Amino acid sequence: MSYGLYDHRRRYRRRIWGRVGKAALVLAVLGGVAGFSYLVGVEQLKSREGSIQEELANMTAAKDKAERRAQQLQQIAQTQEIRANELEIRLQREVPSGELAKITELVARKLAEGVNPERMAFVIEQTSNPRSCARPDTKRFVLPTPIYRGSNTQVAFADGAIIVTGEGVPARNDGGSPEAWYDPTKPVKIRFTDANGKVDEVNGVLPLTHNLISSDKEVRLTVGAGARSFVEVTGEVCRFP
Structure with missing residues (x-):
């Protein structure tokens, strides 16, 4: 068991x-x-x-x-x-307007009527203005920036004796990216070069003014903001002394 x-x-x-x-x-x-x-x-x-x-x-x-x-x-x-904009300026510069257009039309008409060109040139040459200063002339150019350095970036006064150019700070869009044109609210650099190659530089926020002597002329220049990307320079050339 x-x-x-x-x-x-x-x-x-x-x-x-x-x-x-x-x-x-x-x-x-x-x-x-x-x-x-x-x-x-x-x-x-x-x-x-x-x-x-x-x-x-x-x-x-x-x-x-x-x-x-x-x-x-x-x-x-x-x-x-x-x-x-440059083409528009070129068109305005090369096509006479205002008083210049009237004078050009008058000269063309007189030539068509048979007036001697030499006599007409003599009459115009003898015509003078008693003022010691020429009528102020306003020109404009594209202010270069580090992004844009194309054409039409300078102007000349006093028969080419004074060259005006400069450089600005690029404007920025809503996204913070730099634009091709300058910001007119920021300081700019304006350079004035005379016939001897001497360069004067003025820095600051537009408008800016500068006076200089070139040969027998005193040139008074005022630089202000113009249309987008442009500055306008008004020059008054006076006899010196």
Whole structure:
């Protein structure tokens, strides 16, 4: 009897341990599957993260390229606007207007009527104004900036004896980017060069004034802000002394 009871207990323990072994095996398999799934998931997340970062980098590069192109187009448009203003000034300069247009028309008519050109030139040459100073003359030019250094950036007075030019601080748009034209609210540099090459520089916020002597002439110059990108220079040339 005791031997049968012992055998029964041993078989019971074997069944228990068999079940425990099977459960452990199942848990091991499930753990392996879970670990493998975790590793696969981690690799997929890393791959997805890498793709997202690459896509973000591409989008950022495309955005930067578009912004640079927009800025280039804006600068091109500004340059074209300045050139259009230069053509307008050239047209006004080369086509007589006002009193000069009337005198030009009168001279053309007299020549057509057969008046001797030399006699007409003599009469005009002998005509004088009793004033000691010539009538003030106003000219304008595009004030250069570090962004724009094109044409029409200087004017001359006293038969070319005095050259006026300078430099301004670029204006900024609402986004903070620099424009091609100068900011009239910021200090500017105005340079005056005489016939001997001597340069006088005046700094400050417009308007600015400067007097100088060139040969037998005294030149009084006033520089003020004009239309966008332009400064206007009024010069009065007087006899000296």
